Amino acid sequence: TQLLEQSPQFLSIQEGENLTVYCNSSSVFSSLQWYRQEPGEGPVLLVTVVTGGEVKKLKRLTFQFGDARKDSSLHITAAQPGDTGLYLCAGVRSGAGSYQLTFGKGTKLSVIP
């Protein structure tokens, strides 16, 4: 079973601070996705990283895929209250049924005004 470990599990920070969330595995994934889920809603895709070492930016969010495609990080600069939510990483499983995703347990972020 391919597992994804996310850390930290909970994070509470003040508006304007920077933060990094990690997603680690002992398995190689063909690609990795990050989702954000707001209370009472389903997860929404933020980004997909495919190539080892790839860095993608989405406004104040920077996503990086590890060189070995086993880990990823999400860095938020100058966090805003609107960034509050559950951040989930998901790896695309290799092999048959390649449309399945393995999800991490998530990092619950609270940004305090």
Add this chain to the structure above:
Amino acid sequence: DVKVTQSSRYLVKRTGEKVFLECVQDMDHENMFWYRQDPGLGLRLIYFSYDVKMKEKGDIPEGYSVSREKKERFSLILESASTNQTSMYLCASSPTTRTQYFGPGTRLTVL
């Protein structure tokens, strides 16, 4: 705009009842998925379907069944609901690009 709808946002049922959760997508996606989400356990895949009338077990299929008679509709069935099936249920669909589009979820409570 991509849209996945689920039949109920909140549902309360009694132990032993048969429960149907409906999911509809309007994007002509081939793949559809049912997950449950529990605190500390994350999203766990129950079943998925890659075509009409086709279904595959996910990681936790016990106590559940599914039906996909039409491409746009994927139903999750709890044959005899139990209290340990109290959870948030999320439906998703995806085209071949692997991005999954989620519905808003159904919070099911089994008393």
